[in-house]
Amino acid sequence: MFSFVLASSSGGAYLGAWVDPxxxxxxxxxxxxxxxxxxxxxxYLREYLRYVDDHGKKGRFPGDGEWAVLSWAIYYLMLIxxxxxxxxxxPLFGSTTPYTFAALDGPVVLGLxxxxxxxxxRKFQDAEKLGYRLLQLYGRRRRAVPxx
Numbered sequence: 001m002f003s004f005v006l007a008s009s010s011g012g013a014y015l016g017a018w019v020d021p022x023x024x025x026x027x028x029x030x031x032x033x034x035x036x037x038x039x040x041x042x043x044y045l046r047e048y049l050r051y052v053d054d055h056g057k058k059g060r061f062p063g064d065g066e067w068a069v070l071s072w073a074i075y076y077l078m079l080i081x082x083x084x085x086x087x088x089x090x091p092l093f094g095s096t097t098p099y100t101f102a103a104l105d106g107p108v109v110l111g112l113x114x115x116x117x118x119x120x121x122r123k124f125q126d127a128e129k130l131g132y133r134l135l136q137l138y139g140r141r142r143r144a145v146p147x148x
Contacts, residue, residue, distance in 0.1 A: 007080055010105065013113040016023050016120070017071035025052045025059030044137035051132040067116070074112055078105055 028045050031037040037045055053060055082101055090097050127134045 008082075010078070010109040011075060013109045014071045014075050014116075017068050017112070017116045020069045020120075021060050021064045023060075025049055025056065044134065047133055047137050051127050051130075051134060055127075055130070061122075067119065071112060071116070074108065078108060081105075110113075 004066060028037070032042065032045055033083055054062065058065070082105070085101050085104070086097050089100065093100050124135050125140070128136075
C-alpha cells in the first residue's frame with residue numbers, strides 16, 4: 001500500500017506535461033475575449049496565439065498532446081509497477097520493500113519532471129528563433145516591485 005501511495009502521490013511531478021495540452025488556442029482566445037486572463041499576461045497570450053496559429057498542431061504547441069499521453073502512460077505504469085514490485089519482492093526485502101521501490105520511482109519521476117522542463121525550454125527557444133517573443137513576454141508577466 002505504501003508503494004502504491006508513493007507512486008500515486010507523485011502525480012504533481014507529471015502535472016506540467018498533463019496541463020500543457022489543455023491550454024489550447026480556443027481556450028486562450030475565450031479567456032482573452034471574456035477578460036479571464038490577467039491584463040499583464042495579454043501580450044504574452046496574443047504572441048502565444050500567433051505562434052500556435054502559425055506553427056502549432058490542433059491549437060497547441062507541436063508535440064504537447066503526445067508528451068501528455070507519454071506522461072500519463074508512465075504515471076499509470078508506475079502505479080502498476082508499485083503493486084507488482086511490492087508483491088513480488090516483499091519476501092526478499094521485507095518491510096524495506098517500499099523504500100526500495102522509492103529508489104526506483106524517484107529517478108523516474110524526477111527524470112520525467114526534468115525532461116518536461118527541458119522540453120518546455122526548448123520549445124520556447126525554438127519559437128524565439130522563429131521570431132516569436134514568447135520567452136521575453138513570459139518573463140514580463142510578473143509585475144516588477146518598485147525599489148525605494
